[in-house]
Amino acid sequence: MTVNRELAPYEQMPETMNRLNGSSNITVISRIQGYLNEDLLKQALTLIQQLHPFLNSRIIAAGDSLRFESKEVEPIPLRVIEDSQQQWQEIAREEINQVIESSKVLARVVLLRHQGENTTNYLLTTIHHGIADALSSLQLQSQILDYYHKIDTDQLITPVATLPEIPPLQELVPESIKKSFQEHQSSSNSQPLLTMEFETLGYEKLVPRELRSCGMLHRQINEESTQRLLDTCRQEKTTVHGALCAAMLLAAAKKISAGKKKEVRVNCMSPVNLRPFLQPAMGDDHLASIVSCVISSHKIDVNQLFWNLAREVKQEIENGIKGGDIFSVLFRMDIDAIMTTPDQPLATVAVTNLGQVNIPRNYGSLKLEEIHFVAGTATLGDQLFCTVTTFEGRMFLNFPFSQPTLSPQTMEIIVDHALSYLNDASQGNKVIFDF
Structure with a gap:
């Protein structure tokens, strides 16, 4: 399923605010125990983008209106920060102040990876508020970890079946x-x-x-x-x-x-x-x-x-x-x-x-220790x-x-x-x- 339609008013407002200075976008922060492989995480993001129609769409200007468009959508970008002295709070502040390039894709991910005897990762997913609320954003974080675990243990059979498109809520x-x-x-x-x-x-x-x-x-x-x-x-x-x-x-x-x-x-x-x-x-x-x-x-x-x-x-x-x-x-x-x-x-x-x-704590070798959002x-x-x-x-x-x-x-x-x-x-x- 693809999304090709005008934005409803409640979807236009977040895009208007996003274009100013990234306002209203949601950043989910997870603290994860266990090693996260960059290549496997990219594969999980590819599958997640296939699963959710809104993640496989972008926002374009069409005359005086804004439209969701499912053509020429870029992959969800992943930024990996290795062995940095940066704390997750600093990265989160960067994310909530950065505009989402909505003409390309409507989400992005940061992996803050600290190496050591006890491997601790922070996974930060930033999503356009026009396509997600806080509840579904946290569910998305769990889905990413679940796909990662299945790829890591050769359990996943592709292709992923895309979920049905959600029409403007006025219709529901x-x-x-x-x-x-x-x-x-x-x-x-x-x-x-x-x-x-x-x-x-x-x-x-x-x-x-x-x-x-x-x-x-x-x-x-x-x-x-x-x-x-x-x-x-x-x-x-x-x-x-x-x-x-x-x-x-x-x-x-x-x-x-x-x-x-x-x-x-x-x-x-x-x-x-x-x-x-x-x-x-x-x-x-x-x-x-x-x-x-x-x-x-x-x-x-x-x-x-x-x-x-x-x-x-x-x-x-x-x-x-x-x-x-x-x-x-x-x-x-x-x-x-x-x-x-x-x-x-x-x-x-x-x-x-x-x-x-209400999401799982364990994903194979990964353990979710904290999850919250801003x-x-x-x-x-x-x-x-x-x-x-x-x-x-x-x-x-x-x-x-x-x-x-x-x-x-x-x-x-x-x-x-x-x-x-x-x-x-x-x-x-x-x-x-x-x-």
Whole structure:
């Protein structure tokens, strides 16, 4: 199967941002124990490109529109860094700031290989957000390792059967939902994603979008603390995602208030996996951007209780899903309106939490020790982002941020506050917000 069609609006937005400075592209980072052979990895990437139609496509300009084209697509490039003093964080920052040459191919891979008695590799896969979401990007990383193992042990029989092409998601939305949005569109102009006022972190330095870059902080939570958080969330009748959002919202409110305000209006963007809601439902093995979001609005004032806020986030997400708000991004995205307001982010906070990553740990001689992801956010201004995965009992958190909009020093303070709120709450301490 091949992909030859115009990009849908939700696919155009990532390409527009990619062309500015690589924003919105997803980089998956894996720590792998065991030797990775460059030639075998290239073979695995060749097969992966045959498996997924979007990986065997590129984006071209056709008049006033952008199109997926399956002709003259280049192989997925592999860059190997041997015995380098570079750390994976440095490579990840490079990747989320580098434009994907979408007229050639829509993904690239870096292998950071450290030689020694205990061979440790880092595999970083960067994928265009127009063809993948975080969930399918992590599944892709697992598929690459699985193909590598099968090639290494002579188990793989080629050729690989290409998965079916995924049409624009509007075509897979239930008819009742589709009809409802079409009626709204015919009776009114396209609505922006957000209409409620909210406050953001503020610009430390304002520069044009094309001059911004993306920084990143990384944190991990050990197995004991991760399990304690899970248990406490159950006791408090909320979700881990609700708790993560509450921690981020309180940290953002503390920065915004700066001890001068007694009330802050903030909101939180939570991505939602659309796969279960489509007809037919889609599996995680399909590489595509099958995601929307719910934006919850909150008023934080003196004596705001942490767990009340976490439950509030959970309830608003559930209401958004039940009310069909998750389909708004497919039918109401106004790219021009978003791109012509470069200094107005979509939300105060955005938390992408994939929860427990359900992929294998062992691939023959290779052992997957860590897996997490980050997205480029250079163009997105003073919005607070967090991407989260849980694997083998540990929680991995990445915090991308726009520079020089926010400085690394400011982000360190905000992140420390967020994790402090989260830790105190999970230990059963009564966390009350104090400006």
